[in-house]
Amino acid sequence: MTSYLKYRPAWVQLLIFAGLVMGIFTVGSLVGIIIISKLYGVSVIEMQGTNLNDPHFVSALKAMQVLSSLALFLIPSLVFALLSDKNGLRYIGFRKPVPISFWAIAAAIIIASFPMVSWLSDLNQHLHLPKSMQSLERLIRDTEEQNNNLIKSFLNMKSPGDLVIMLFIIAALPAVAEELFFRGVIQRLFIQITKRPWVGIVITAVIFSAAHFQFLGFFPRVALGIVLGALYWYSGSLWPGITAHFINNALQVILIYTSPQLIEKEPDFSAKLTALSTIIVIVLTWWMHRKSQTTYADMYDTDDFHIGRRDEYVA
Secondary structure: OOOOHHHOOHHHHHHHHHHHHHHHHHHHHHHHHHHHHHHHOOOOOHHHOOOOOOHHHHHHHHHHHHHHHHHHHHHHHHHHHHHHOOOHHHHHOOOOOOOOOHHHHHHHHHHHOHHHHHHHHHHHHOOOOOHHHHHHHHHHHHHHHHHHHHHHHHOOOOOHHHHHHHHHHHHHHHHHHHHHHHHHHHHHHHHHHHOOHHHHHHHHHHHHHHOOOOHHHHHHHHHHHHHHHHHHHHHOOOHHHHHHHHHHHHHHHHHHHHOHHHHHOOOOOOHHHHHHHHHHHHHHHHHHHHHOOOOHHHHHOOHHHOOOOHHHHOO
């Protein structure tokens, strides 16, 4: 059977996926906004505001966050997977990682990366645009401040129940939906287009970071995107990346729940610890490369890639 998307050129698959995303997100958003406004007693117009002191408004925004993850990331990716192969979920990456030790490496590398990512975040915050672009920088920083205020309202957790809800909204759902979208679809398509795994990993990491529209956190998210992309490519599975993504987000939610002051400030890591963090991430990435059994043919399961030596296709 040759009707599956995986047999079409990668750029055609990318265009079809873009159409799926736009269509599903548009319809899902329109329907979802109406339903959420009815459920929470907040009008559609009020949902465009910023009344973060109103609990009903904040609850409605949390529901919108869940809707966005479903309609923008999860559902289009699942539809694309099912159109790509008769066993679409396995094809897209829902399979056991090889070797199995990648589960542990996922946890180790994401935890080890914390000081490095924190340093990149601090560096990013202190970067400034040229004087001729100061108005644009002010706009960016004002927008970031609004986003931060929204996140603070979400993370104002007063009970264990609030913690569980936020772990789902900020950690569990994004870990599955975003990894499926960015690594399972976008990264695999860019690797297929460029024929260079690391080029595809980096391009996807940049898109992953830009898609969050938080440009003062652009560089740390690119770094995280590269780590998550390497986990997917080297293991041949989405599960290690999902695990790492969940751990990264969940630890931050739990730390803020136990120490609310951390929402205002990044943890202060020493230069030595930051250097050690960077070295560990590099070493673990090299280890993944050495242990990886992933090939082009394994990942794409098409005759186009069943040629050449294994070394040509290992990232």
